[in-house]
Amino acid sequence: MAEMNTLESGLSLDWLNVDTEQGITFDAGRNGLTLQNINALSYGVDDRDEARDPSWAPRGSQPDARSPRGSVQYTSKSDVWTESCMLLYEEAVQRQWSSTRDIPWGTIKPLPDDLERAMCTLGTFLTQVEFIAGDVPGRFLEQIHPDYFESQLFLGTQVMDEARHLDVFRKRILANGGGMSGAGLGAVQLLQTDDFTEMTALLHLFGEGLVQTLFRMGELIAQNEAEKRIFRLSAQDESRHLAFGVTHLKYVVETEPHRAEQLHHLLDLQEATTAGSQQASLTTNPLTGEALAILAGGGIEHLDEGYKMVQQMRRKQFLEYAHRCKVIGIDRTERMAPEIRELLGDAA
Amino acid sequence: MELSRETQARVRQRGWSDELIARIEASTATDVQVKNLSRSTITPDRIAGWLDFLERDPDNPFAKAPLDILNTPAETGVRATPSAEGMLLSDINIKSYGVVPDHWSSENDTPRGTEALPGPILPASYSIFDKSEVWAEGADVLYEDAIRDRWVPATDLDWEGGLADLPEEMEKAVCQICTSYSNNGLVEQKIISRWLEEISYGYHEVKLFLATQVYDAGRKVEVLRKRALSNGGGLGQAPIGQIYRGWYGGLRFTDMLTALNVVYKSYELTMFESASEWVQTDLERRMFELLAQDSRRHLEFGLRHTEWFGRYHPDGDRKLMTYFSRGEAALVNELRLSGADREALVVLLGGGVEAAAAGVEKLKTLRERQLSDYLERLASVGVDRLPRVHPALAAQAEDPMSTDKVAVREMRRR
Numbered sequence: 001m002a003e004m005n006t007l008e009s010g011l012s013l014d015w016l017n018v019d020t021e022q023g024i025t026f027d028a029g030r031n032g033l034t035l036q037n038i039n040a041l042s043y044g045v046d047d048r049d050e051a052r053d054p055s056w057a058p059r060g061s062q063p064d065a066r067s068p069r070g071s072v073q074y075t076s077k078s079d080v081w082t083e084s085c086m087l088l089y090e091e092a093v094q095r096q097w098s099s100t101r102d103i104p105w106g107t108i109k110p111l112p113d114d115l116e117r118a119m120c121t122l123g124t125f126l127t128q129v130e131f132i133a134g135d136v137p138g139r140f141l142e143q144i145h146p147d148y149f150e151s152q153l154f155l156g157t158q159v160m161d162e163a164r165h166l167d168v169f170r171k172r173i174l175a176n177g178g179g180m181s182g183a184g185l186g187a188v189q190l191l192q193t194d195d196f197t198e199m200t201a202l203l204h205l206f207g208e209g210l211v212q213t214l215f216r217m218g219e220l221i222a223q224n225e226a227e228k229r230i231f232r233l234s235a236q237d238e239s240r241h242l243a244f245g246v247t248h249l250k251y252v253v254e255t256e257p258h259r260a261e262q263l264h265h266l267l268d269l270q271e272a273t274t275a276g277s278q279q280a281s282l283t284t285n286p287l288t289g290e291a292l293a294i295l296a297g298g299g300i301e302h303l304d305e306g307y308k309m310v311q312q313m314r315r316k317q318f319l320e321y322a323h324r325c326k327v328i329g330i331d332r333t334e335r336m337a338p339e340i341r342e343l344l345g346d347a348a
Numbered sequence: 349m350e351l352s353r354e355t356q357a358r359v360r361q362r363g364w365s366d367e368l369i370a371r372i373e374a375s376t377a378t379d380v381q382v383k384n385l386s387r388s389t390i391t392p393d394r395i396a397g398w399l400d401f402l403e404r405d406p407d408n409p410f411a412k413a414p415l416d417i418l419n420t421p422a423e424t425g426v427r428a429t430p431s432a433e434g435m436l437l438s439d440i441n442i443k444s445y446g447v448v449p450d451h452w453s454s455e456n457d458t459p460r461g462t463e464a465l466p467g468p469i470l471p472a473s474y475s476i477f478d479k480s481e482v483w484a485e486g487a488d489v490l491y492e493d494a495i496r497d498r499w500v501p502a503t504d505l506d507w508e509g510g511l512a513d514l515p516e517e518m519e520k521a522v523c524q525i526c527t528s529y530s531n532n533g534l535v536e537q538k539i540i541s542r543w544l545e546e547i548s549y550g551y552h553e554v555k556l557f558l559a560t561q562v563y564d565a566g567r568k569v570e571v572l573r574k575r576a577l578s579n580g581g582g583l584g585q586a587p588i589g590q591i592y593r594g595w596y597g598g599l600r601f602t603d604m605l606t607a608l609n610v611v612y613k614s615y616e617l618t619m620f621e622s623a624s625e626w627v628q629t630d631l632e633r634r635m636f637e638l639l640a641q642d643s644r645r646h647l648e649f650g651l652r653h654t655e656w657f658g659r660y661h662p663d664g665d666r667k668l669m670t671y672f673s674r675g676e677a678a679l680v681n682e683l684r685l686s687g688a689d690r691e692a693l694v695v696l697l698g699g700g701v702e703a704a705a706a707g708v709e710k711l712k713t714l715r716e717r718q719l720s721d722y723l724e725r726l727a728s729v730g731v732d733r734l735p736r737v738h739p740a741l742a743a744q745a746e747d748p749m750s751t752d753k754v755a756v757r758e759m760r761r762r
Contacts, residue, residue, distance in 0.1 A: 011695075011704055015524050015585050015688035016517060022582040026574075032502030035570065038577045057586030058531050058573065064588045066685070090502055093567070098495045100434035113388035113418065121417040128457040131552065132472075134559060135545040141562075142538035149534055149569065156537050156566035159544070163559030164495070166552065167437065170459070171428070174440040180422035180462035188456050188472045191545060287465075290413045300390065301397025303410040 018062040031094075035086035035150055049255075051075040051145035059147045073145040078255045080144045080196050082247040085154045088240050092157035095240075097233050099168035107225040108176050114300045115223055118291035120178030122221075123169040125288045128186030129211065130169065134162035136190045136203050143196060154244055161237040168230050175226075184287055197252055197259070201266050204245020205324060206274075212238035213317040214292075220309060221295035246324050253329040263330050268337075275339035315343050322348065352379050358386035368392050376402050376411065384415040422462035433496075437488035437553060450479045452550025460550050474548040480661035482601055484652035487553040490645050494560035497645075499638050501571035510631030511579045517701050518628055523581035524692035526572040529616070529639075533568030535592045539608060540565065543601055557649055561609075564642040571635055579629075585688040594678020598671075602657050606668065607675030609650025614722040615679060617643040622714055626696035647725070655729035669736060672726075676738035683744055684751050711748045719745040 021042040029037055039045060043060035054070040057063035074080050082088075111119070137155040144152040173180055190207065193199040215238055218231020253260050289310065296313070297306025318340050325332045333348060341348045350373055351359070359369060359382065372382055377399065385395060402411050428440040440446075445461040455471035458464045476482050484490075514522070541562045547555050576583050591612060598604025620643055623636035658664045683690070690711070697714070698707025719742065726733045743750055 011691045011701070012687055013691060013701065015692060016520055018585050018688075020583050022520070023580055024577045024582045025580050026577050028502075028507035028578075032500070033505075033507040033574050033578060034502050035574075038574055043577060043583070055586075056531060056535055056589045056592055058527065058534060058569075058583060061527050061531070061583040061586040063586050067586065067589045068593055089566075089570075093500050093502065093570075096495075096498050098434070100436055100492060100495065103435065105430045105435045112394070113390050114394075114415075117388070117417045117420070120420075124459060124462065127459050131457050131459070131549060131555075134555070135472075138541035138544035138562070141541040146531075146534060152534070152537065153566040153569060156541065156562045159541055159559045160563035163491075163556045167491075167556055170552075171435045171437075171440050174426050174428045174442070174445055175435065177425050177427050179420060179424040179426050180445075180459060181417060181420045182422070182465040183454075183456075183458035183462055184465050185468065185470065186457040188470045191473050286413075287416055290410065290415065291417050293410050293413070294417070299394065299397070300385075300415070301394055301401055303398075303401050303413070304405040304408050307408050307410050 020060060020062050031090065034090045035153075036090070039086060039150075045077075045081075045148065045150070048147050049077045051077070051147040055146065057146060058149065070142075070145070072143050074143055074148075074196060075145055077148060078252055080140075080148050080151045080248075082151065082244055082251050084243060084247040085150045088244055089150060089154045089157060092154065092161070092237075092240055095236060096160070097164070099164055099171055099230075102233065103168065103171075103226050103229050105171075105175060105226055108172075108227075109224065111176065111223055112299065114294050115298075116176055116178040117181070118294040119221075119223065119227065120173045121181040121287050121291040122295065123173040124181040124183060125186070125291075126169045126211075127166045127173070128183060129207070130162045130165035132187040132190050133203065133208070134159045134166070136193065136199055137162075139191075140196050140199055151248075158241050158244070161241070165234055165237070168234070172227065172230060181287060197249065197263075198266060200245045200248050201263055202270060204241055205249060205328075206267070206270050206321070208238050208241045208245065209321050209324060210317045212242050213320055214313065217313050217316070220313075221292065223295070242324075246328055249328040249330075260330050263328075264332075264335060267325070267330070267332065268335060271332075271337035271340055275337040311343075315347075318344055319347055349373055349375075349377065349379065351382060355379050355383045355386060358383060362386055362389075364392050364395065368395060371396070371399055375399050376406055378412075378414070380414050384418040388418045420462070433492075436492050437556070438492075441488065448479060448483070448553075449550055452477045452479075452548045454549060457549055460552060472548075473545055475546045476601060477548050477550070478661075479551065480657060480664070482547055482551050482554050482653070483656050484554065484557075484649050485656060486652055487557045487649060490649050490652075491553060491557040491560055494557070494564065494642075494645055497641055499567075501567060501574060501635075504638075505571070505631050505635055507574075507578060507631065510634070511629050513580065514628050515700065517695055519579060519581040520584065521692040521695040522579075522628055522632065523576040524584035524688055525696070526576040527584040528587045528686070528689050530569050530572035530576070531587050531589075532591075532612075532616070533565045533572070535589070535595065536608060537562055537565035537569065539592075539595045539604060543604065546601065561646050561649070564646070568639060568642070571639070575632065575635060584692070587689070588682065588685050590685060591678045591682035594675055594681075597674070597678075600667075602653065602661070602667070603671045603674070605650055605653055606671035607678055609646050610654055610726070611672065611675035611679050611722070613643055613647040613650055614725055615718045617647050618718040618721045619714070622717065625710065625714075626693065628696070651725060651729045654726070654731060658729075658731065668731065672731075672733060673736070673738060676741045680738060680740040680744060683748075684740070687751070690748065708749060712745070715748045716745045 026038045054073040056070050137158050141152050141155050215231045215235035222228040293303050293306030293310045296309035297303050423444040426443050456469050540558050594607045620636045620640035627633050694707035694711050697710035723734050
């Protein structure tokens with residue numbers, strides 16, 4: 001057909017005879033037409049442990065022989081992949097929310113200065129952290145080969161999520177008379193990461209893991225329904241980011257077991273840095289610890305109660321972290337920083 | 349401990365009683381703690397409650413907490429009022445928090461509206477600190493629009509009933525277009541996201557908007573791939589990618605944005621807006637409506653930045669002319685060298701291979717519209733590009749099947 005029509009039309013019609021799999025009809029499932037639904041045959045990723053030459057051509061398409069090469073792309077699936085990225089991407093798209101409309105801003109009422117300032121201090125810190133948490137994955141999208149594009153798509157949703165977190169915490173800070181606090185050391189050091197898996201270990205597993213526990217305990221520190229909703233929705237997002245990180249690291253350990261020691265070493269350093277932080281803070285920023293204790297206790301006169309709850313929170317953070325490490329396949333029991341092990345007690 | 353004169357004055361101004369002051373001075377409280385407390389409106393009975401805590405649990409780490417949270421260098425007392433639509437970014441861009449400086453001096457992640465605390469500072473990798481290099485008036489509104497207009501390819505399109513069996517050549521032609529634009533989305537996402545870490549915190553609205561574009565680009569990748577694999581076709585020929593070199597070749601933010609968000613997006617938008625002339629099914633009609641809605645925001649951001657840059661950046665107009673020339677050259681090379689896309693469009697516009705002549709005429713009309721839309725959009729922000737538009741791009745509107753010599757950046761003296 002194509003040859004005859006070429007003569008009649010003056011078109012080459014080469015594209016009608018591309019060397020790609022044709023006759024494809026993937027059907028929608030219960031959740032609509034998802035990435036998992038179309039991940040099969042030559043369009044699927046399952047047997048591609050190594051990517052084609054660095055390129056910009058999508059998986060399953062016919063590359064143009066004239067195309068320039070992509071500049072910096074990982075070509076090993078292990079470097080960027082997780083079996084969960086399609087599922088997590090679809091979930092992210094389904095669960096986008098609006099800081100403008102989905103938060104009951106009207107439930108925020110005037111608070112005593114200590115509680116208002118504490119929430120604003122925490123919010124200031126979180127806008128710093130979320131700002132960086134968008135920049136860091138943003139750097140790595142271009143390094144993902146198109147053969148593993150689903151991983152790139154997921155990180156694109158994370159960039160969006162982090163923007164929304166910055167936005168929602170800034171809105172909260174300016175909604176009730178508190179205002180910003182001074183900016184402490186935020187999370188700039190995360191920009192020093194130079195490798196996808198390192199980024200995942202430090203940003204997703206460690207950083208977002210700690211933040212996710214905090215958000216899930218948001219009920220304890222929220223002073224109104226708006227803040228509860230902010231923490232609940234943000235926690236939902238963080239859970240996806242965390243799941244991406246944990247499943248990627250698990251994939252790395254399963255497919256390249258020799259890299260487990262590399263991950264251990266990274267976490268040795270990160271734990272030591274965090275354990276050396278001042279006061280009972282959750283971060284290296286002492287203001288944040290102070291703010292959390294005031295919020296958790298319910299005011300400056302209940303800082304003893306607040307301290308207990310912050311300690312519980314911190315313990316929970318590291319218990320969950322330790323559990324995630326086991327899931328990944330890097331048991332930290334013997335190597336965990338002594339200060340953290342002490343915090344966990346027998347549970348370590 | 350005896351309170352300093354300053355703190356004494358502060359607490360008396362707050363109306364704290366002599367009895368309370370005496371109790372403070374007899375406690376383990378520090379002057380810093382009391383000074384910070386005196387900055388607040390916390391009532392004396394609660395101050396007494398805090399003293400109770402110090403007595404009750406003197407070894408608690410927070411008994412020594414300086415209560416610095418009560419001492420902020422930033423403006424307090426700001427109470428944003430939500431609009432009818434909810435709490436918009438424009439609602440919180442008030443008082444000192446709404447001032448977007450011409451130059452942003454913080455090298456780390458200090459948010460706009462506050463200052464870094466005393467102590468160590470770790471500068472980040474940001475390279476853009478001037479408003480003229482990155483700003484677009486109304487970026488906050490475009491961000492909010494993007495959030496409001498979100499859609500879900502998996503469930504917002506009728507994958508069950510919105511498609512129909514098509515003749516093989518028509519199905520392959522649709523799939524070819526989907527392959528190319530899906531791929532464009534993939535590279536668009538890479539390019540935009542890599543620029544995020546260049547932009548400092550003073551211009552966070554721009555970063556927020558760009559995050560939505562990163563997200564939108566991913567959705568474009570997703571939905572067009574799904575369409576290509578859902579109706580009996582498959583992916584086609586990948587783009588040559590010459591245009592990506594144009595995007596990647598942008599050494600400055602405005603250079604990149606001109607090539608991607610103005611030159612390319614204008615052509616993309618007109619292409620998507622014209623989809624009713626070449627789509628084959630209801631699903632595609634709806635899909636391209638939604639994609640056009642996204643592209644319109646991206647283009648709008650690009651145009652507003654163009655306007656800002658031209659007005660406020662040193663030699664902005666002259667630089668823009670070079671950027672446009674470069675972006676147009678990259679686009680026209682893609683148009684001329686991508687025979688697959690061109691022919692697929694001819695087939696779709698004509699209604700089949702046998703109607704290629706009619707298809708070519710319609711493609712010419714589309715290219716004319718793309719060019720005139722592009723020029724009009726630029727004119728709307730004060731850029732008269734008509735006398736300088738790349739000759740090869742203008743030639744595409746006259747002969748869209750032309751594949752002659754490769755375009756280079758046109759450099760002309762004024």
